[in-house]
Amino acid sequence: MKAAVVTEPYKVVLQDIDDPVVGQRDVLIRVKATGICGSDLHLYKGAHAFRKLPAILGHEVAGEVVEVGSKVTRFKPGMAVTVLPQISCGNCTACRRGYFNICPQKTVPGTPAWQGTFAEYFIAPEDAVYPLPAGVDYLAGSLAEPLAVAVHAAGRAELKGRKRVAILGSGTIGLLVLAVAKHYGVKEIIATDAYDYNLGVARKMGATVTINALREDVAAKIDELTSGEGVEAVIVAASAPGIIDQAAAIAARRGTIALVAMISQAIPVMTYTFVYKELELKGSQTYTASDFEAALDLLAAGAVPVAEVVTKTVDFKDTARALEILDKRLEEAVKIVVTL
Structure with missing residues (x-):
């Protein structure tokens, strides 16, 4: 089968690789759509924290079941599915508490232990596979x-x-x-970004105020x-310099800041603001199974304007071009999804 492999920084090659071997509890999926994540861009640049080159891109996937292992009971060929792309160890303290998202030993696609999704076929254990809801x-x-x-x-x-x-x-x-x-019914949503295009998408999706940072x-x-009160909660989804201090400055007293952006370098932070306003700063690492299930429910409910978020689709053969577009911002785009 064909797979999109990053062979060296900034070089993506469609290579012939062996078809996955289906184990007793595995589900073989014909990939139909796979999204490009920010982490894929890091891999493309050869700068990912733990995915080492050469590697197959991708972990955001939807597709059709083509084969199942002998002990698989919940899936059969022809079903439309997606995959929760994390396999936890099940034994560590985090796993025993139900927080497999912070398991230090978890396995993810794009590593030697698990092929990435930018390929004609992708294999996953039954427990990680979810049926797509009707209409999705x-x-x-x-x-x-x-x-x-x-x-x-x-x-x-x-x-x-929150209001x-x-x-x-x-x-x-x-x-x-x-x-x-x-x-969730939040009435006032302020969105910031460095690009007017993204802010335009945010307005279409219901942001009440947008600010070019x-x-x-x-x-x-x-x-x-x-009027000086600040906002009850802040989501930090960008890694610009000074953004933690910015979040603290705009948060209301006793407000909450959730940090989802992967800021991999040490940055100075004015901790005084956190003490003075009694702010909470929380890390947010991927998701749990219940979060993944909630996401599928939101898609089924039509709560996500897919056409606004996915601003471009490209054919599998054009994967390298899609990464170049995002890396160099050659076109106005937010989310690019590769289709097969």
Whole structure:
């Protein structure tokens, strides 16, 4: 079968590789749609924290079951499915507490132990496979994984019941958090970004206020908009310099900040603001099974405007071009999904 392999930084080659071998509890999936994540861009650049080159891209996937192992009971050929792309060890303290998302030994696609999804076929253990709800097509199904990230972040920020929140960063995750916040009934949603195109998408999706962080003082603008009260919760979905201090500045007293952006470098933070305002700063790492299930429910309910989030689709053969578009911002795009 063909697979999109990053052979060296900035080089993607469609290679012939062996078809996956179906184990007794495995499900073989013909890939129909697979999204490009920010982590795929890191892999493309050869800068991913733990995925080493050469590697097959991808972990956001939807497709059709073509074969199942002898002990698989919940799936059969022809079913439309998606995959929760994390396999935890099941034995560590985090796993025993139900937090497999922070299992230090978890296995993910794009590593030697598990092939990535940018291939004609993808294999997953039955427990990681989920049927797509009725009415959810493959394109929408490929958003289940990043939407689960957004659901988890929304939970960490306790968005349910909030009246006013800010989302710093209007990329894929920020926009999906916006959709979740709207579904949860948040009335005032302030979205920021460095690109007007992304902010335009945020407005279409229901942001009440958008702020270009390069042209405006975000903290001053939100202080003015809220009469100095700030916002009850902040989702940090971008990694711009000073963004944690910005989040603290706009948060209301005793507000909550959920950090979903993977900021991999040490940055200075004015901790005084956190003490003075009694703020909570929470990390948000991927998702749990319940978050993934909630994401599928949101897709089934039509709560996510897929056509707004997925701004471009490309054929599998054009995977390298799609990565170049996102890396160099050659076109206005938020989410690109590769179709097969």
